[in-house]
Amino acid sequence: MTRISDPKGHDFVPEAERIAVFDNDGTLWVEKPLYTQLAFALDRLRDLLPQHPEWADNPMVTAALNADMASLTRDGNKGLLELMVATHTGMTPEVFQKEVMAWLATAEHPRFKVKYTDLVYQPMLELMAYLRANGFTTYIVSGGGIDFLRPWVGQVYGISPAQVIGSSIQTRFEIVEGQPELIRQPHLSFFDEGAGKPEGINQHIG
Amino acid sequence: MTRISDPKGHDFVPEAERIAVFDNDGTLWVEKPLYTQLAFALDRLRDLLPQHPEWADNPMVTAALNADMASLTRDGNKGLLELMVATHTGMTPEVFQKEVMAWLATAEHPRFKVKYTDLVYQPMLELMAYLRANGFTTYIVSGGGIDFLRPWVGQVYGISPAQVIGSSIQTRFEIVEGQPELIRQPHLSFFDEGAGKPEGINQHIG
Numbered sequence: 001m002t003r004i005s006d007p008k009g010h011d012f013v014p015e016a017e018r019i020a021v022f023d024n025d026g027t028l029w030v031e032k033p034l035y036t037q038l039a040f041a042l043d044r045l046r047d048l049l050p051q052h053p054e055w056a057d058n059p060m061v062t063a064a065l066n067a068d069m070a071s072l073t074r075d076g077n078k079g080l081l082e083l084m085v086a087t088h089t090g091m092t093p094e095v096f097q098k099e100v101m102a103w104l105a106t107a108e109h110p111r112f113k114v115k116y117t118d119l120v121y122q123p124m125l126e127l128m129a130y131l132r133a134n135g136f137t138t139y140i141v142s143g144g145g146i147d148f149l150r151p152w153v154g155q156v157y158g159i160s161p162a163q164v165i166g167s168s169i170q171t172r173f174e175i176v177e178g179q180p181e182l183i184r185q186p187h188l189s190f191f192d193e194g195a196g197k198p199e200g201i202n203q204h205i206g
Numbered sequence: 207m208t209r210i211s212d213p214k215g216h217d218f219v220p221e222a223e224r225i226a227v228f229d230n231d232g233t234l235w236v237e238k239p240l241y242t243q244l245a246f247a248l249d250r251l252r253d254l255l256p257q258h259p260e261w262a263d264n265p266m267v268t269a270a271l272n273a274d275m276a277s278l279t280r281d282g283n284k285g286l287l288e289l290m291v292a293t294h295t296g297m298t299p300e301v302f303q304k305e306v307m308a309w310l311a312t313a314e315h316p317r318f319k320v321k322y323t324d325l326v327y328q329p330m331l332e333l334m335a336y337l338r339a340n341g342f343t344t345y346i347v348s349g350g351g352i353d354f355l356r357p358w359v360g361q362v363y364g365i366s367p368a369q370v371i372g373s374s375i376q377t378r379f380e381i382v383e384g385q386p387e388l389i390r391q392p393h394l395s396f397f398d399e400g401a402g403k404p405e406g407i408n409q410h411i412g
Contacts, residue, residue: 016366093408137368150412160222161412162343171408173401182408189409195379202299202377202388203395204410206356206367 001134015135019205021165022128024142024149028157030109030119034067037144038080039116040103042067044087055086077191085186088145089169092181097151104152117156128157141201142166143193147184165200167192207340221341225411227371228334230348230355234363236315236325240273243350244286245322246309248273250293261292283397291392294351295375298387303357310358323362334363347407348372349399353390371406373398 003011004018025031034042045064055061060082063071072079088096109119128138138159142149146166153159170189171182192200209217210224231237240248251270261267266288269277278285294302315325334344344365348355352372359365376395377388398406 016360093412146409146412154222162410164412168409171405173404180404182404198379198386198388199377203352203374204368206299206352206370 005134018131018134018136019139020128020131020136021139021141021201022124024140024144028120028124028140029116030112033110035144036116037148038083039107040100040148041083041087043103043107044099045083048087052086061086081188084145084169088148089184089186091184093147093171093184096147096184100148101151117152120156125157128159132158137163139163139165139201139205141192141197143191143196145169165192165204167196211340224337224340224342225345226334226337226342227345227347227407228330230346230350230372234326234330234346235322236318239316241350242322243354244289245313246306246354247289247293249309249313250305251289254293258292267292287394290351290375294354295390295392297390299353299377299390302353302390306354307357323358326362331363334365338364343369345369345371345407345411347398347403349397349402351375371398371410373402 004013150161170185210219356367376391
């Protein structure tokens with residue numbers, strides 16, 4: 001930090017270029033035994049099941065309800081994507097974010113019996129605060145969904161919703177009862193994993 | 207501004223939520239007689255022509271070289287997209303941005319005979335500065351290309367590269383001579399026009 005902050009030094013980085021990106025799952029908060037977003041999706045699937053009798057014969061749904069990860073991931077990400085589409089789409093981003101917040105307010109980690117947002121890593125919070133105090137902008141770059149992260153990362157990590165880079169599904173602009181709305185569509189827009197991470201960083205930050 | 211800045215008032219907006227978005231072409235800078243990015247693409251097409259004998263029989267190229275906009279736009283955006291792919295892809299974002307800067311440094315507007323970056327609207331610069339002085343974050347939301355805008359909007363508008371929302375093409379992560387690189391691909395990723403604008407704002411800012 002001393003070297004990059006010295007305007008006369010060889011390694012000086014102007015504040016506008018001080019950017020730090022953080023993975024989320026397993027870096028800023030817990031990722032075991034399941035990605036937290038997957039735990040959310042499974043709970044939501046159970047909640048929505050009574051409204052979807054057509055799901056009864058769906059092997060993905062059966063696998064998910066039995067937490068049978070081997071079957072769910074047999075075709076790579078296909079089963080997981082199907083699960084995400086069933087539980088994460090058809091509503092506005094605002095409504096979806098409210099569902100996320102309602103779940104996080106009550107869901108408990110199966111081992112530690114506390115809220116997931118209490119299972120964040122204190123040294124990482126301190127590192128992010130230190131970087132920000134030294135002129136860095138901190139971003140999350142997560143394979144998780146942008147709208148799953150946005151509603152709570154401000155309070156928990158001090159990162160604004162606009163500084164979240166993540167996977168996203170397509171939205172469609174519609175007029176609903178005279179109001180302009182975006183509706184989350186059953187199609188993946190961007191998968192922010194592997195090579196997607198540098199692509200997402202370039203797309204979002206430049 | 208008085209109303210949204212009064213923490214006790216009914217219309218108070220906290221600074222984190224003070225966001226202002228601006229169209230670029232025809233709003234912040236000139237858009238006649240051609241979108242500036244289209245003028246860039248046409249100049250670049252002329253420059254690249256000697257390296258592409260296969261373009262000789264391409265009606266899109268002929269139309270572009272003759273500035274025959276009627277032919278170029280006969281199939282909606284198809285001709286324009288083909289022109290963009292021919293002139294805007296195959297290199298890293300850094301190399302592309304350098305091409306943009308080199309062009310902007312010398313290109314002149316056909317009527318006013320000055321650089322395009324001198325044809326920005328002073329009242330809009332003042333409005334953006336006023337908003338920023340009052341806690342707003344200012345974004346550009348343009349149908350133009352994100353990487354066409356990013357290298358110069360900081361200096362010209364005071365808007366950081368990360369606060370540009372625009373059309374984009376896909377990039378692919380590759381190892382080139384041992385170095386990790388993103389290469390601009392001949393495929394549109396996002397068209398930030400019409401309904402794409404609220405979708406892009408949601409995707410980028412939330």
